[in-house]
Amino acid sequence: MNAPAPTLGVGVVWAERRDRVWLRVTGRDPARVLQGLLTNDVRQVNRVRAVCALVLTPKGRPVADVRLWPPRDGLWSIDVHTAARQALSDHLGRYVPPRLAQWRIDDDERLLAVAGPNAATLLRAMGVDPPPVEELDAIAESGDVAVVASDALGLPGYDVRLPAVRAREWVDRLRQVTAELDAETIERFQIAGGIPRYGAEWTERVLPAEVLEPTRATDRWISFQKGCYTGQEVVVRVAHRGHVNRWLRGLRAATTDAPAPGAEVHTESGKVVGWITRAAIAPWGGEVLALAMVRRELEPGTKLRIGEAEATLEPLPFPAWASWRRTAS
Structure with missing residues (x-):
């Protein structure tokens, strides 16, 4: 298709995040397990902030890109690309001690994306007061709905986390007021915005620095102050002793x-x-x-x-x- 993409119309667009699935982690010490698996610091997660991170092989190659949400009643939630589901499952089966943590993938929640200059205004009209859009990964909650500042569509905006039973209500309301982006348009927006995607930019062919350094996103995805995690040696060696x-x-x-x-x-x-x-x-x-x-x-x-x-x-x-x-x- 050579035509221009749909405009932003009333200043906001939305999409269902069908590209993400939920991973739940619980057990005796899930925080310790996650700290040893993720490139970012689990201790930075709190009720007003999520954390983006990578899961790496011992050779420092990406297994999956994930976002870790604040725990609820001891249950940690991670959203991960649908196509990474099997690779991540295999990785967890290899590295997660069952005595410390158990994990499962489920579909009892949904993610919607709302983006554009009027995204915050629309969310307020729907009963959620979002954080500033420029504070990526900041969270605000209203009952069983949580929104996180996100650039996933290639636009400043938010991802909305809500129970599956409420998703239809939100979808119906969004369709009444603004345009839904299809998968092709999302792809065009993400490419223009330089947003990496699992299976395309995030593959075992690359090192994290090759993707993150050019867009100055390293600090958002990797902590150099935390303790050991799988693949850390390669990440640190590239950062401090060499270059990609x-x-x-x-x-x-x-x-x-x-x-x-x-x-x-x-x-x-x-x-x-x-x-x-x-x-x-x-x-x-x-x-x-x-x-x-x-x-x-x-x-x-x-x-x-x-x-x-x-x-x-x-x-x-x-x-x-x-x-x-x-x-x-």
Whole structure:
């Protein structure tokens, strides 16, 4: 589809987060177990803040990207990408001592995303007073509904956590007042916003720093003050004694044919310098935006090629993304 994406209309859009599933952890000492598995500090989680983190292999490669919520009555809740469900289950089965913690995956809660400049106003009208949208991972609760500041759609906004039995009520109300984003539009927005996704940017082919450093998101996902966790040695070695050779960057191409994931990125002289992780028509139409892992030494503005198409290397999020959002609201 070459047409522009739907505009933000009344300044807010929404989507069902069908890409996330719930993992519950309980037992004698689940906090200790999670502290030894996650890249971020479990002690930072409290009733007004969630924590984003990675689960890593011993070689420092991503198993899953997760968000840890404050515990309720001793039960810890984590939302994780649906496609990571099996890999994470296998990892937990290998590393979680049953005497300390047990875990299960369930679907008794839902996640909805509400984003755009008027997202907070809409949530207040629905009975929830959200935290400031710029305070990513900050939480506010109203009864059995919790909202967390999130950029998951590539837009400033919120994820709404609520019981499955209440989800239909919220969906019906949202449909009455604003537009629902389909999966294709979400993909276009996420690429423009430089939001990594499990199975595309988060794979065992990369190191965390390759994805996080270019968007200055390392501190949000990794704590360098906490104790040991699986994969920590590799993370610390990269941070303090060396550097990575690749970075996640954006490519803006004058074509309407989006390259497939894995397509090679070349210099104008033909040297392979990276690969495409995802690509789609830009939200404003008429050209392709792609996320790619490319050689770190390449600077924004560098002219590259994806197949026969010329592309320009850009920082993330794409600079044109903020401009389009303002005009589309």
